[in-house]
Amino acid sequence: xxxxxxxxxxxxxETRFSLSRWLPRRWYLHLVLIAGALVMIxxxxxxxxxxxxxxxxxxxxxxxxxxTFEWSNYVQAWEAAPFARYYLNTAIxxxxxxxxxxxxxxxxxxxxxxxxxxxxxxLFLAVLxxxxxxxxxxxxxxxxxxxxxxxxxxxxxLIIPRMVSAFGIFLLRQHYLSIPKELDEAALIDGASRxxxxxxxxxxxxxxxxxxxxxxxxxxxxxxxxWPLIVTDKPDMRTIQLGLVMFQGRYGTNWTLxxxxxxxxxxxxxxxxxxxxxxxxxxxxxxxxxx
Amino acid sequence: xxxxxxxxxxxLVLVLGVGTVFAQEPVTLTFWNYWxxxxxxxxxxxxxxxxxxxxDIQVENVFFGWGELLPRLQTAAAGGDAPxxxxxxxxxxxxxxxxxxLAALDSYVEAAGIxxxxxxxxxxxVNQYNDQLFGLPVSTNNLELFINNDxxxxxxxxxxxxxxxxxxxxxMAQTCADPDNGVIGMELYxxxxxxxxxxxxxxxxxAGGEFLSADNTAAAFNSEAGLSALNYWRSLIDSGAxxxxxxxxFDQGKACMRMDGSWMVSxxxxxxxxxxxxxxxxxxxxxQPATNMGGEHLVIxxxxxxxxxxxxxxxxxLTDTETQVTWDEQTGxxxxxxxxxxxxxxxxxxxxxxxxxxxxxxxQQYAINRPPVAVYAELSDVFSASLxxxxxxxxxxxxALTNAEVAxxxxxx
Numbered sequence: 001x002x003x004x005x006x007x008x009x010x011x012x013x014e015t016r017f018s019l020s021r022w023l024p025r026r027w028y029l030h031l032v033l034i035a036g037a038l039v040m041i042x043x044x045x046x047x048x049x050x051x052x053x054x055x056x057x058x059x060x061x062x063x064x065x066x067x068t069f070e071w072s073n074y075v076q077a078w079e080a081a082p083f084a085r086y087y088l089n090t091a092i093x094x095x096x097x098x099x100x101x102x103x104x105x106x107x108x109x110x111x112x113x114x115x116x117x118x119x120x121x122x123l124f125l126a127v128l129x130x131x132x133x134x135x136x137x138x139x140x141x142x143x144x145x146x147x148x149x150x151x152x153x154x155x156x157x158l159i160i161p162r163m164v165s166a167f168g169i170f171l172l173r174q175h176y177l178s179i180p181k182e183l184d185e186a187a188l189i190d191g192a193s194r195x196x197x198x199x200x201x202x203x204x205x206x207x208x209x210x211x212x213x214x215x216x217x218x219x220x221x222x223x224x225x226x227w228p229l230i231v232t233d234k235p236d237m238r239t240i241q242l243g244l245v246m247f248q249g250r251y252g253t254n255w256t257l258x259x260x261x262x263x264x265x266x267x268x269x270x271x272x273x274x275x276x277x278x279x280x281x282x283x284x285x286x287x288x289x290x291x
Numbered sequence: 292x293x294x295x296x297x298x299x300x301x302x303l304v305l306v307l308g309v310g311t312v313f314a315q316e317p318v319t320l321t322f323w324n325y326w327x328x329x330x331x332x333x334x335x336x337x338x339x340x341x342x343x344x345x346x347d348i349q350v351e352n353v354f355f356g357w358g359e360l361l362p363r364l365q366t367a368a369a370g371g372d373a374p375x376x377x378x379x380x381x382x383x384x385x386x387x388x389x390x391x392x393l394a395a396l397d398s399y400v401e402a403a404g405i406x407x408x409x410x411x412x413x414x415x416x417v418n419q420y421n422d423q424l425f426g427l428p429v430s431t432n433n434l435e436l437f438i439n440n441d442x443x444x445x446x447x448x449x450x451x452x453x454x455x456x457x458x459x460x461x462x463m464a465q466t467c468a469d470p471d472n473g474v475i476g477m478e479l480y481x482x483x484x485x486x487x488x489x490x491x492x493x494x495x496x497x498a499g500g501e502f503l504s505a506d507n508t509a510a511a512f513n514s515e516a517g518l519s520a521l522n523y524w525r526s527l528i529d530s531g532a533x534x535x536x537x538x539x540x541f542d543q544g545k546a547c548m549r550m551d552g553s554w555m556v557s558x559x560x561x562x563x564x565x566x567x568x569x570x571x572x573x574x575x576x577x578x579q580p581a582t583n584m585g586g587e588h589l590v591i592x593x594x595x596x597x598x599x600x601x602x603x604x605x606x607x608x609l610t611d612t613e614t615q616v617t618w619d620e621q622t623g624x625x626x627x628x629x630x631x632x633x634x635x636x637x638x639x640x641x642x643x644x645x646x647x648x649x650x651x652x653x654x655q656q657y658a659i660n661r662p663p664v665a666v667y668a669e670l671s672d673v674f675s676a677s678l679x680x681x682x683x684x685x686x687x688x689x690x691a692l693t694n695a696e697v698a699x700x701x702x703x704x
Contacts (some may be wrong), residue, residue: 018447034530055561055562056561056562057564058540058542058562058563059539059543059544059562059563060543060564061543080328117341124526139366140369140370143366143370144370147370147372151672152372228364229355229359229363230363230366233321233353233355233363233367234353235353235354242356242359245355245356245357245358245359246327246328246354246356247327248356248357249325249327249328249330249356249357250325250326250327250357250359250380251327251330251432251552251554251555251558252554252555252558252562254328255562
């Protein structure tokens, strides 16, 4: 796939040679991308702008570039609830969920992609079937199980039920299937165990898929609202998303503080995405060279 | 080393000794509510005060967001893990009572000798379900007229002379409206949802109508009063005094008047730049004052007898006149009982600190509760969706009310 893209690129460059002296290569693509980027960034900019407005200008007409800089909104938002504690809780939860999904997902996917055992396809279908169930249906049963295990208000309750996702298993299995079986066989002949093959051959070749899953799992866990809401009621076990509703009351929303809190809560996800994205691109380059 | 060991032993002996003397463990109650910001700070300080005054009962105050508390209560009740008590939105009480997880309060009220006649009857009615009392009002608010003084004055009107009749409201709104600059005279809630329903109910009640029949089993709004209220709204829109734009113009300083809740007094005080005043809602010729209300009600979840009794003790303390005066003065909520409205302390506070709340306090006696039926949310949706079509001129007022009547009766059946 990668090599064919390369040839198409060079053809394109040749035919457009005269234009490319004036405009960046594939300028029309850039135009579309810039328009798309503006649409994507507008809500974020609006969030930032509103977070820096004094409260009395809350309802004045919206604009995108900050003109007022009310940094005290951030201090007020941070102090409205124990956000440092919420941050820590969310980081532990999101980290635990992400690690769990990577480890358990990649092991399960290896079994489904490489091992032959009776009922494998049926079992895989069953795993996929769980993707069809909306979480709302599972809410009460999951809550009752967690309660009976005594995991309410604990990291066990926040993390363990979310450590496996059918989506993750599916994503990784599909990627494993694209890795030539000969590599496994060569390693097995060289005396590697099944775990060795998984650890030394499959995982290093799956970095793009793992990075994708890690981003998804982390963002999902970081932004998750319903599950932490259901399994925690002690203030010191709450997560950031639960803390933000502090500003959205029955009788009115404190928009400036809500947006300041949201900006603070969004920063880690942006960092996670940037880190993951770099890994993502590196890995594609790596696998392209190998092939 | 020896000294340290001695210290540890002494402390141990002391702790054990004290432990035996106070072997009677206090009852611990969890209290869930969605009061945030300033209201949240006030309830925490009241809970602290209660705990200090009651050695045998300790209340733990737990906040949940408004949007989250109901699903959280329902999950917890289903899992047998409900809090001892909660402050529920008025609209949730019938839902929770219907779930069978609430404790009926009639026997506790009787045993404690509480004079229920001091509470506003409409507020108590919310808590009646199957002829039993399932809650006590703890905070309330109602809807009256807000006026943007800047726009009013600019149009040559005097905010100190607010409209008192529907006709005056219509003519002042028309004078003040300035479509070229996007200024609406009287902002109405014209999108489907409870916002439309509960605003419209005020006009319906003012015109002498009822929303549901007395026993809450059938629609009653398809009446002469309903028709005149709906036609009045349509005349405001058709004359240009109001518009079909989304709710929010008044917040942006783009509407001269709108009906809104008492809680907005403090919000407009801090989140907007324009000056505003308040007045009682104008009434139609031959009509009567009326307003809608919201607020929170204390409900106690079924548990063991000791816990229920302790929870009731807390509920009784929190709804007591003395506590309520403090609560209302610090939060801006409306009185839930006559003795609070009449108290000299509260009246002084009102006149000196926030006179703009006076029209709301005076109207509390005319406040009517939305019918306490479990399907109220669905009912409000179909009602407002039908009325919206008339406001947009797609169907006649008569048809809108008839359609709504059929849909509402189907839900109530």
